[in-house]
Amino acid sequence: MKVLVIGGAGYIGSHTVYELIRAGHEVVVMDNLSTGYKEFVHKNAKFYLGDITNKEDLTRVFKEECDIKPFDVVMHFAAKLIVPESVKQPLEYYHNNVEGVRLMLEVMTEFHIKNVVFSSTAAVYGDSKKGICEEDDPCDPINPYGASKYASENMIKWVCNAYDMHYCIFRYFNVAGADASLEIGLKKDVLTHLIPVAIQAGLKIRDHMDIFGDDYDTKDGTCIRDYIHVSDLAYAHVLGAEYLVKNKKSLLVNLGSNEGYSVKEVVDVVRKYLPVDYRIAPRRDGDPAKLIASNKKARELLGWSPKYKLEDMVKSDLAFRKKINNK
Numbered sequence: 001m002k003v004l005v006i007g008g009a010g011y012i013g014s015h016t017v018y019e020l021i022r023a024g025h026e027v028v029v030m031d032n033l034s035t036g037y038k039e040f041v042h043k044n045a046k047f048y049l050g051d052i053t054n055k056e057d058l059t060r061v062f063k064e065e066c067d068i069k070p071f072d073v074v075m076h077f078a079a080k081l082i083v084p085e086s087v088k089q090p091l092e093y094y095h096n097n098v099e100g101v102r103l104m105l106e107v108m109t110e111f112h113i114k115n116v117v118f119s120s121t122a123a124v125y126g127d128s129k130k131g132i133c134e135e136d137d138p139c140d141p142i143n144p145y146g147a148s149k150y151a152s153e154n155m156i157k158w159v160c161n162a163y164d165m166h167y168c169i170f171r172y173f174n175v176a177g178a179d180a181s182l183e184i185g186l187k188k189d190v191l192t193h194l195i196p197v198a199i200q201a202g203l204k205i206r207d208h209m210d211i212f213g214d215d216y217d218t219k220d221g222t223c224i225r226d227y228i229h230v231s232d233l234a235y236a237h238v239l240g241a242e243y244l245v246k247n248k249k250s251l252l253v254n255l256g257s258n259e260g261y262s263v264k265e266v267v268d269v270v271r272k273y274l275p276v277d278y279r280i281a282p283r284r285d286g287d288p289a290k291l292i293a294s295n296k297k298a299r300e301l302l303g304w305s306p307k308y309k310l311e312d313m314v315k316s317d318l319a320f321r322k323k324i325n326n327k
């Protein structure tokens with residue numbers, strides 16, 4: 001397959017590029033490097049600096065590449081994804097995340113490219129009361145980030161319906177860890193994900209970490225979440241793209257582990273390796289007690305289930321953080 005990965009210099013996109021190349025596929029990356037890193041792009045992938053909200057940038061990539069050989073699949077990772085920022089800057093989020101997808105789809109139709117893989121998020125489910133999310137649960141996002149992803153999902157469905165195209169929409173939960181090569185991993189100016197925050201506290205990059213609430217109705221009172229290793233997630237994208245090309249059918253699936261860990265359990269795993277100080281802070285608004293993904297559909301349709309465990313995520317993130325000097 002020849003695959004265009006938009007946002008392929010970022011965390012999940014770069015890992016997906018690595019897995020695509022390991023599976024023998026040809027990869028082209030387009031990224032504006034707003035939160036991604038040129039050095040994260042695999043050396044065997046062709047790189048274009050460009051912005052998905054700029055039609056000229058998109059058209060240049062499609063024209064130059066499709067003149068040689070059309071893309072079999074386009075993958076979209078090029079989003080802004082910081083929830084509190086989205087609450088303060090909803091217009092920027094709709095512009096980047098929704099207008100970016102609209103232009104990508106427009107250019108795909110102009111070049112007759114039929115398959116799209118889209119990164120969506122558990123945030124589309126909103127404040128899940130059930131705790132275990134299934135794909136046909138009602139969606140009611142509670143912030144502009146989630147709303148921008150849900151709007152994009154719907155647009156993709158309508159466009160695929162109108163132009164005889166096919167989509168694979170993946171909804172992710174909590175993603176962690178780094179590629180085994182340690183060439184790529186989670187590198188952000190401000191880290192907010194639980195595992196790297198706990199590791200930073202253990203490495204004394206921060207004095208301590210906060211656990212938001214310990215009076216939830218869960219086994220130890222802290223929130224339960226679903227964690228997936230980024231390499232498992234990335235490999236699912238290879239399977240999703242291959243599924244589209246082979247079956248010419250659309251799909252929407254959660255990528256999760258079917259099981260959850262409490263915040264304290266995660267911190268305890270990090271504490272096997274590092275001395276982490278934590279404090280109990282007040283609950284945050286909109287944090288449900290339990291959020292787990294059912295991955296039944298991903299198993300049935302793609303034969304996918306996660307290979308790595310929580311301990312692998314902690315160990316690989318720690319190794320990557322040490323490699324990049326604890327940043």
Ligand SMILES: NC(=O)c1ccc[n+]([C@@H]2O[C@H](COP(=O)([O-])OP(=O)(O)OC[C@H]3O[C@@H](n4cnc5c(N)ncnc54)[C@H](O)[C@@H]3O)[C@@H](O)[C@H]2O)c1
Pocket residue numbers: 006007008009010011012013030031032033034035036037050051052053076077078079080081096100119120121122149172173174175
């Ligand atoms: N990281 C998570 O835990 C998580 C969870 C659920 C869903 N997701 C989704 O996964 C996708 C990737 O997330 P990530 O964690 O890898 O983020 P990231 O910020 O590391 O990667 C996004 C990449 O897209 C690029 N980009 C952003 N806007 C662009 C634009 N206008 N034009 C071209 N490139 C642009 C950035 O430079 C970056 O390389 C996003 O769509 C996000 O909504 C992530």
